[in-house]
Amino acid sequence: MTTRSLIATALVCGAVGLAGCGKKTDTAKASGADLARAVTVTRVESRPLGGGFKASGQLIPREEAAVGSELSGYRVAKVFVEEGAWVRAGQPLAQLDNTLLRAQIAQQAAVTAQSEAEAQRVAGMDGQGVLSQEQIETRRYQAKAQAAALAELRTKDSRMTITAPVAGRVLERTVRPGDVAGGSAPWFRIARDGLVELNAEVNEADLANVRVGQSVAVTIPGGPTVSGVVRLVSPQIDANTHLGRVRVRLPLREDLRAGGLASGTFGASGAVVTAVPEAAIRYDADGASVITIDADNRARQVKIRTGQRGGGYVQLLEGPPIGARIVQSAAAFTLDGDKVKPIEQGAR
Structure with missing residues (x-):
């Protein structure tokens, strides 16, 4: 074989070897990708x-005012309102019989006038020796004491008319004409502005998805569905039931009655x-x-x-x-x- 033939053969073998190496590299890359x-x-x-869920609860007044008498021993003369009535702040609800009290005020007014006159007579007599300083101070003290007693009676007289502390709807009336004032039980319960809201009981898992301002569709049994808004989320969970309370604000409606049951459908929290x-x-x-x-x-x-x-x-x-x-x-x-x-x- 000539020298030229040997060189040609070597070149061909080299080319074949390189082609074989290239195929192996590509195969390795493909295997790595696979x-x-x-x-x-x-x-x-x-x-x-948050996802949607339902919760039920009771309809309660958003804010309730309990009204009674601060006095005791006086007979109720008149009651002016019934349950369900709408009242304004300061409106008379009941009247106590003040006949005896007015007589006491008249008597005390006379005693007070006499004490004040006696105190006036010793004005400027301090240190003159006409009366002892003790006598002078006693007259002055009695005048002040009698004036204070008169003021107390007049304050009682102003409390003889029981008035509404807030505007709203009377939910309950327990007093009757002829009853005697006394005790701690309220005579009237008033829902401020007549507003009622849903006090829903929500399980612990769902409570995390409730936020203030969230929309709630509230359904009354046998009644309409009302659109409400979460007003308050309870900061605690009941240790026994693992339920938390959510207050849902509702619009003013005649068919929303405190004490009734309702259910609320809570949508996504929206946060x-x-x-x-x-x-x-x-x-x-x-x-x-x-x-x-x-x-x-x-x-x-x-x-x-x-x-x-x-x-x-x-x-x-x-x-x-x-x-x-x-x-x-x-x-x-x-x-x-x-x-x-x-x-x-x-x-x-």
């Missing part, structure tokens, strides 16, 4: 938290928060975390701090930002640093 596990991913999003699916959260000895997918499709475990829950989602107080890709299921066997093939939730 080893990347396919995982379903979703994104951290901003959304209203927009940063949230992830509950199923995406992992829990271990180091706490809660999610698996994020970076731009190179590498899995990264990120610690999080969670807030309230609702509707299958959990609020993120600390963690990846809105829009970050995360593994949808915490049960997916994906470790920190793994190369993955992300499949966006909902992608075709």
